[in-house]
Amino acid sequence: MINVEIIEFTDKYIDDVTEISKLSFKIPWSRESIEKELKNPFSKYVLAKVDNEIIGFGGMWFIVDEGHITNIAVHSKFRGLGIGSALLSSLINICKECNGVAMTLEVRFSNIAAQALYSKFGFKNEGVRKKYYSDNGEDAIIMWKHGI
Structure with a gap:
């Protein structure tokens, strides 16, 4: 098992997230869209980091008392290792910390x-x-997911 660290998404990692988005989605988010997400007061994003390399990201918009997951992506070289689970678990925890009652x-x-x-x-x-x-x-x- 690899040692994964979940960290907050900052503008330092925009290029990494843009690249993973391109590798992961049929319609990837543009760099501009990702930059806007960092400034969006409703968005909460986390990154998966292994040995100083960003290998995945997950995000949601937290509105009133619900988390709306926007995306979860893991670099193709690291899929199947539980990284997606670590990212999703982190988003669920953030939703709990914000007193969320549901996620979608x-x-x-x-x-x-x-x-x-x-x-x-x-x-x-x-x-x-x-x-x-x-x-x-x-x-x-x-x-x-209800009853967060």
Whole structure:
């Protein structure tokens, strides 16, 4: 098992997050979008770091009393090692610290690995957003975790 450190996302790591986003998503977030997220008062982001290398990130918007997960991504060289679980666990803890009562997210219908991760942490399928993804019109499953 590798030693993963979860740290706060600062502007020092924008290039790392941009690169991981490009490697991980069909529609990656632009550098500009990532920079805006750092300034967004509702966003909370964490990074996974191993030996001074950023290998993953996760983020959410915390609005009123709910966390809305925006993304979780792990560099392809480090997938399957529990990094996604560490990032998600950290986001859940941040939601608890902010007195959150629930968390939600959208996930591609075809992304079975992500759905399994979220299910492992108690997220349940509670709806569908038809043709949510602009690249191919794929549906998104809406998942919720209540009672944070």
